[in-house]
Amino acid sequence: MIKTNAAVFWKNTVVNLLFILACNANCEEFKSVGAHADFKLISFTSQSNMVEDGDLVEFKCLYLKNNTDTLLSDSTYLNELFNDTLTYRENNSGALMLIINKLQEGDSCLARFYKGDLILGRLNLKKNKVEAKDTIFAYIKLKHIYKGKEKMAYLLEENAIARYLTYSKNDWKATENGIFYRIVKASNKNKIVNNDVIKLVYKGYFLNNKVFDNYADNNPYFEYVAGTQHQLIKGMEIAIKYMSCGTEAEFIFPSSLAFGPKGSSTGIVPGHKPLLYKVKILENIPL
DSSP: OEEEOOHHHHHHHHHHHHHHHHHHTTOTTOEEOTTSEEEEEEEOOSOOOBOOTTOEEEEEEEEEETTOSOBOTTOSOOOTTSSEEEEOOTTOOOHHHHHHHTOBTTOEEEEEEOSSOTHHHHSOOSSSOOOTTOOEEEEEEEEEEEOHHHHHHHHHHHHHHHHHHHHOSSOEEEOTTSOEEEEEEOOOSOBOOTTEEEEEEEEEEETTSOEEEOHHHHOSOEEEETTOSSSSOHHHHHHGGGOBTTOEEEEEEOGGGTTTTTOOTTSSSOTTOOEEEEEEEEEEEEO
């Protein structure tokens, strides 16, 4: 069973989102797209990376029903990297597709879907029934546009993670960063914070369970000051914050939080390779 646990993300995001929506719901700056939606840019980038027919679009989307204080927490079709994706088609007149056509990579917007737009049927709700008369308010951030070979690499990586989670006999939780994790041995001590000095034991695996990093076999531990950059892969820097002294855990990192599209400098880890790390914190000594 795959579990998605975004409690921290929702807590930090929903209050701000509700405030923005409440302040902007009747704003004249909303622009219509088709007959069933309008939108308003709230942040944009200087990039010129626009979506084209056939591109794979990765985005984050949070939905509210009728601008109430209820987040439709089970409303997004989450893919295995905790973001929604779709293949953009120029001849698709759906409101969400029309809005994405107006965004560049990195842009964020507020959107409203109404009059029975198809998005209402796309929201696979279990707790909050959506009817044709309802208006759906959404915060949308276009995270990345994948083109050509990059698109295929992303899909292959996504599928590899999905297969691993599907056939795993363990329960995994997801973070907003795209990390999956499970706590093997819990600890009741405080979570690791920046500047904590920790003794870290870890071992790295490909998703076929082949070891590529046997640091734990050759060293008693790796001493690390939490928050220090460029000593560990980005995913590990994030993952440590989910742990405490005495915690043992396993993490699955997408390549974007590991060795990226080019792979490791040693050539051991290929590009676009998701990884599994088994991690243990031996000691936590605040400076």
